Amino acid sequence: xxxxxxxxxxxxxxxxxxxxxxxxxxxxxxxxxxxxxxxxxxxxxxxxxxxxxxxxxxxxxxxxxxxxxxxxxxxxxxxxxxxxxxxxxxxxxxxxxxxxxxxxxxxxxxxxxxxxxxxxxxxxxxxxxxxxxxxxxxxxxxxxxxxxxxxxxxxxxxxxxxxxxxxxxxxxxxxxxxxxxxxxxxxxxxxxxxxxxxxxxxxxxxxxxxxxxxxxxxxxxxxxxxxxxxxxxxxxxxxxxxxxxxxxxxxxxxxxxxxxxxxxxxxxxxxxxxxxxxxxxxxxxxxxxxxxxxxxxxxxxxxxxxxxxxxxxxxxxxxxxxxxxxxxxxxxxxxxxxxxxxxxxxxxxxxxxxxxxxxxxxxxxxxxxxxxxxxxxxxxxxxxxxxxxxxxxxxxxxxxxxxxxxxxxxxxxxxxxxxxxxxxxxxxxxxxxxxxxxxxxxxxxxxxxxxxxxxxxxxxxxxxxxxxxxxxxxxxxx
Numbered sequence: 003x004x005x006x007x008x009x010x011x012x013x014x015x016x017x018x019x020x021x022x023x024x025x026x027x028x029x030x031x032x033x034x035x036x037x038x039x040x041x042x043x044x045x046x047x048x049x050x051x052x053x054x055x056x057x058x059x060x061x062x063x064x065x066x067x068x069x070x071x072x073x074x075x076x077x078x079x080x081x082x083x084x085x086x087x088x089x090x091x092x093x094x095x096x097x098x099x100x101x102x103x104x105x106x107x108x109x110x111x112x113x114x115x116x117x118x119x120x121x122x123x124x125x126x127x128x129x130x131x132x133x134x135x136x137x138x139x140x141x142x143x144x145x146x147x148x149x150x151x152x153x154x155x156x157x158x159x160x161x162x163x164x165x166x167x168x169x170x171x172x173x174x175x176x177x178x179x180x181x182x183x184x185x186x187x188x189x190x191x192x193x194x195x196x197x198x199x200x201x202x203x204x205x206x207x208x209x210x211x212x213x214x215x216x217x218x219x220x221x222x223x224x225x226x227x228x229x230x231x232x233x234x235x236x237x238x239x240x241x242x243x244x245x246x247x248x249x250x251x252x253x254x255x256x257x258x259x260x261x262x263x264x265x266x267x268x269x270x271x272x273x274x275x276x277x278x279x280x281x282x283x284x285x286x287x288x289x290x291x292x293x294x295x296x297x298x299x300x301x302x303x304x305x306x307x308x309x310x311x312x313x314x315x316x317x318x319x320x321x322x323x324x325x326x327x328x329x330x331x332x333x334x335x336x337x338x339x340x341x342x343x344x345x346x347x348x349x350x351x352x353x354x355x356x357x358x359x360x361x362x363x364x365x366x367x368x369x370x371x372x373x374x375x376x377x378x379x380x381x382x383x384x385x386x387x388x389x390x391x392x393x394x395x396x397x398x399x400x401x402x403x404x405x406x407x408x409x410x411x412x413x414x415x416x417x418x419x420x421x422x423x424x425x426x427x428x429x430x431x432x433x434x435x436x437x438x439x440x441x442x443x444x445x446x447x448x449x450x451x452x453x454x455x456x457x458x459x460x461x462x463x464x465x466x467x468x469x470x471x472x473x474x475x476x477x478x479x480x
Contacts, residue, residue, distance in 0.1 A: 004182040006127040006162045007215065012181065014211030016204040024088045026198050027056065030154075030180050031063020031092075033196030034121060037152050037178045042119050044070040049117040049149070051076045051140055053124040057154050059089025061123035065101055075103045076112060078124065078136055109136030112143050120144050122172045123154040127162035127184060132169025141170045153177045155184070162186050208397075208406040208444040213474060215433055216253065216441070228254035228431030229301040232424065233294060233323075234335075235261030235269055236285040236316065238309030241335070241420045243272035244463055245308045248424030250275055251470040252445060254431060257424075260297055261309075262286065287315045291322045298323075302431035303330045307337030308420045324348060330430050334423040338362055342384050350386040351430060351439050353423050359390050370394035370405065378403045389426065389439040391419060395447070397439040404440045408447025412454050417463025422446040425470060441474075448473035 004012070017023050038048055048071050052058030058077065065073050075096060077084075084090040096103050106112050114120065122144060124137050133141055141159055144151060151174045156162045159171025165186035177193045181200050187193045204211070230249040234242030239261075246257040258277045261269050266280035279297070281290045298304050306323065310316050320337045324346040333341055334353045339361050341352055352362070360366055362384070365376035374396045381388045382400025390396045395406040426442030433441065449469035453461045 003185055003188065005185060009127060009181065009184075011209075011211035011214050012200060012204045014214060015207070015209035016200045016211075018209045018211065019201060019203050019207070021199060021201060021204070023056070024091070026180075026200065027059050027063055027088055027092065029198035030060040030196065031065075032067055033180070033194070033198065034060060034064035034123075034152065034154060034178050035067035036196075037176060037194055038064070038068060038071070038119055038121065041150050041152070041176065042071075045072065046118040047072040047074075047115070048119045048121065049074050049076060049114045050121040051078065051112070051114070051124055051144060052121075053126075053137065053158075054079050054084045054086075054089070055126055056086050056089055057126035058084070058123045059086055059092050060154055061121050062089065062092035062096055064121065065096060066099065073102065074115070074117075075101065076114070077103065077105045078109060078112075078140055079105070080107060081105055106136070106140075109139035109143070112140055114143060114147050114149070117147065117149045120147055120149040120151045121154065122151055122158050122174060124158040124172075127155050129158075130161050130163075133159045133171075138170050141172055145170075145173050150175045155179050156186055160186050165189075206403075206405055208404050208408075208440045212437065212441050212444060215437060216474060228303065228428050229256045229258070230254045230303050230305065230424070230427045230431065231258045231260060231298055231301040232305040232308060232427075233260045233286070233298075234305070234308035234310050235259070235265045236309065236313075237311035239265045239268040240272070240417060241309035242305075243269050243276065244417050244420040244467065245305045245334075245424035245427070246276050247273055247464075247467045248421040248470060249305070249428040251467050252425040252428035252442070252474065254428040256301075258297070258301065260290075260294055285313055285316050286310055286319045288319045288322050291319055291326065294323055295326055298327060298329055298331075301329075303332065303427040305332045305334065305423050305427045307334040308423060310336055312336040312339075324350075330435075332423050332427045332430060334419060341386060349430075349435060351389060351426055351435050352386055353389045353391065353419065353426060353439075355391045355419065359388070364388075364390075370396065374398070374403055374405055387435040387439060389422075389443055391422065391443075395443040397436055397443060399436050402436050404436065406440065406443040406447055408444055409450050410447075410454050412459040412461045413447070413450040413466075415461060415463060418446065418450065418466060421449075421463050421466045421470075445470055445473045452476075 153174035157172035367373040429438035
């Protein structure tokens with residue numbers, strides 16, 4: 003089963019991995035045509051009522067597979083308003099082929115005639131809320147007909163993710179959905195799930211489609227897109243500063259740091275964009291935990307671990323913090339070894355490299371496919387999502403597993419993991435843990451690839467920080 007936002011991401015990934023949307027639309031149209039053939043014989047009259055998006059484009063293709071039917075396509079709107087390039091190309095193909103088509107500029111004049119079958123291709127899976135005009139009137143006209151109704155992907159007016167019908171909705175006799183079942187269709191017995199050729203890689207590997215979830219509300223205000231607290235430092239100063247700067251470059255609005263007094267000035271010196279608060283002493287200790295919990299209550303995500311070191315008192319403080327914390331946190335570096343033994347209600351993303359994973363009691367595997375299976379099993383065992391860094395990054399929460407292929411050998415330089423932790427925390431402010439880890443890994447690796455493309459090897463972790471915006475919003479494909 004797949005939600006509409008995930009379906010959009012998979013669709014986009016398939017294109018990036020070499021299967022263009024135009025090819026998928028041909029397969030979708032063929033599947034619709036097969037559904038029509040299943041319920042009506044050659045010569046039957048078929049009326050398509052199509053919207054101006056890809057849902058309508060799928061139905062335009064179907065018409066070309068049904069030459070032995072009495073087929074009419076009703077486009078709801080003007081042809082120039084078709085908002086998808088490939089849908090418009092398929093509309094133009096119908097004109098060139100002299101198919102029976104009609105542009106309906108006023109839905110009150112929609113005349114379906116007396117068809118045997120109506121194909122509902124008005125609204126796709128990405129549409130929610132009550133249908134507005136002209137779609138609402140068209141839905142009513144379809145429901146008023148005596149025809150058998152074949153709905154494309156989901157019946158128009160039905161929320162693909164919830165099954166809710168906040169307004170008028172198509173009363174379909176049959177639904178043809180693509181690639182995987184949509185949640186709204188789970189209890190229906192009249193659904194055909196059509197394989198349209200989306201490769202498994204589009205779901206397994208992280209790609210540009212996964213970035214679709216980063217779109218922003220233009221009416222947003224400061225703080226709406228994430229406040230991140232980095233708890234780190236003591237033996238080291240650069241690691242927490244890198245994580246905080248990465249969080250900002252990955253889209254967080256504010257980055258706070260809680261570091262020991264002994265290094266607070268040094269950490270602040272890395273950037274004027276950081277908000278640094280000192281903790282009494284030179285290392286994180288259990289006495290700091292109440293203050294840290296209070297600070298963490300005001301942010302959307304925490305990064306716990308960069309530069310903390312592995313002193314026993316510091317690890318005790320990490321354990322105490324996690325035992326009480328109920329928010330979202332990325333756990334990295336030395337703090338990771340504490341996680342398997344702590345009972346916590348926090349939502350965690352753990353970001354170990356292979357050595358750190360084994361120190362947590364996790365598996366060792368060279369082949370990324372074997373590692374993916376092993377990481378999935380270990381994530382289920384410890385009850386927390388993992389982002390295991392490597393030539394292929396593996397992300398899993400024990401049920402859903404993703405693999406990231408961006409990145410290069412130049413990223414073995416120190417500090418790249420700190421950048422990843424900060425970028426992932428920015429994503430965790432708004433996304434679910436698996437999505438946040440997947441996008442964080444993809445962005446970090448893509449940033450490394452951009453730097454190497456421009457300058458060759460010898461990159462620095464700070465280079466990745468500066469390249470993160472282009473990796474996330476620069477329009478680069480894998």
